[in-house]
Amino acid sequence: MFLSSVLSFINCQDSSQNWPCDHEIFCRPNEGILHTIQISKLFKDSKEFVDMPLKYSKEEVLNNYDQLLDHEKETLKKFVDDNFSEAGTELEKVTPIDWLEKPKFLNDIRDENFRLLASEMNEAWKNLTRKISISKDDAEEYSSLIYLEKPFIVPGGRFRELYYWDSFWTIKGLILSEMPETVKGMIENFQYLIKLYGSVPNGNRLYYMRRSQPPMLTQIVWDYIKWTNDLAREREFIAGIIWDLHEEFQYWEKKMVEVKINNQTHRLAKYWVEAEGPRPESYAEDFANAQKVEESEREKWYQHVKSGAESGWDFSSRWMESIPTTETQEMLQIKTGNIIPVDLNSFLCKNSRILSILFSKVENEENASKYDKISQNLEDSIRAVLFDEADQMWYDYNYVTGTPIRRWYPSNLTPLYTGCDHLEVDFNKTIARVANNTSGHPGGVPTSLVQSHQQWDFPNTWPPLVEIVVTAMENTGTTEGKRLARELSENFVRNVYSTWRDTGHIYEKYNCSGGGGGGGEYETQKGFGWTNGVTMSLLHRYPDMSSSAISDLWFHSKHTFLILIVVVSFCHAEL
Secondary structure (H helix, E strand, O other): OHHHHHHHHHHHOOOHHHHOOOOOOOOOOOOOOHHHHHHHOOOOOHHHHHOOOOOHHHHHHHHHHHHOOOOOOOHHHHHHHHOOOOOOOOOEEEEOOOOOOOHHHHHHOOOOHHHHHHHHHHHHHHEEEEEEEOOOHHHHHHOOOOOOOOOOOOOOOOOOOOOOHOOOOOOOOHHHHHOOHHHHHHHHHHHHHHHHHHOOOOOOOOOOOOOOOOOOHHHHHOOOHHHOOHHHHHHHHHHHHHHHHHHHHHHOOOOEEEEEEEEEEEEEEEEOOOOOOOHHHHHHHHHHHHOOHHHHHHHHHHHHHHHHHHHOOEEEEEOOOOOOHHHHHHOOOEEEHEOOHHHHHHHHHHHHHHHHHHHHHHHOOHHHHHHHHHHHHHHHHHHHHHOOOOOEEEEEOOOOOOEEEEOHHHHHHHHHHHHHOOOOOOOHHHHHHHHHHOOOOOOOOOOOOOOOOOOOOEEEOOOHHHHHHHHHHOOOOOOOHHHHHHHHHHHHHHHHHHHHHHOOOOOOOOOOOOOOOOOOOOOOOOOOOOHHHHHHHHHOOOOOOOOOHHHHHHHHHHHHHHHHHHHHHHHHHHO
């Protein structure tokens, strides 16, 4: 039996090219240990199993599986208990070496409650910092973790590993917390991942290796350079990372498709993941849904779903062909790979501008010119394909049907967030539309106006999207845009504060009416890296925000109140 397992493992290596990863236990779809354990639903959360390290070598565990006389639930539970350790045991919590109890930005926050909240978030870095506690060889032999040498910040909850685009927003907070060594270490971890895979995986797990997330490393590097402002070492740092940033950009260029508008051909990127089977970390859910899809269409559906996960918006009506009424039908409508997203192309536009500057700094004018041209082409294509003249708004575009998706999502504003908008935008109209779509929501910016069963829809509000909308409104340079930006910031930060005050927790997402968020494939997680980063960023932007909406109302209406007192007193005197 042992020999048959080894032969099976050897024979499947060629066919594993399209698995989520090359590991037969953690990634092989449709048969074997992963399939059997996950569809048995031993765990409430499918991610739990694929995060459990092996107690023995891969070959020994495969052999032990072959010895099972049946696949009853009790037999499988004993097999897992005997052959796997508890999830997360290869990681240890560490205090960052550069953590400060009182970073300077706390002193600028005028509201005592908000200062207390920011201090709590600064304290949380000690709870969210992880280091892989086993050797690189042991990680490769026994774990689904991709080994990283430097410590990193995890989001929190079920998310025990480093995540890509989460880290961009998290690092905003680390910078304000004055933690340069931690930030640099995370950059080096990402750089190592690019050297391994040509891109940054979704997270440092084997089962994520064939999909990425919104490409934010170039912007992380840019923020780090501006913050450290170390001119003596700047050129050396840039030279040491720029070719890895270049390689990652090429990864996304391969995901570009051509769109013809008014006899002009434009190239824009989409999310697309070519890997077989269900997502290992959501195997049971994906497999169950796939049984409702025609067998000939299942693999394509799996790819659309993984592409939705690559977008970071897993899941949303953004990726649905139509908006059905049942949760199952919603997932079956996911067609992420058909859609050209506004945010992805805006991020790439900004990345190419940064790369042009960085190549100039290392005196490589050929590539500086190349990336300058790429950024201009992307800006032109974003305008031609994604901008709606009537609404003065950007929309995702279904390139298969050739139609824009005219729905509200905060991602519509990413061209304004990244500075990849164009001069002729009527900001008054844009701002009015944003105000209309965000008004009446005291807990934050609604992720959409579609109330689906998915977590990236109404009524949830997500920290990164708040930051995008706030910065976009500020970037209009208008009085009304800046007023709206501040209002949306105050709404969100008050919600984060009041929810923390009432529950003691910082959540990954919130309800736009107030309180923590909900919906989606898993319970709302606590932690939480990007909420810390974005909240700190907003408090740094508006240090005079007030934690009390009532006090603000009093400030704006006290003169009216005093006038009413005078009038009433006058009338009483007349009587």
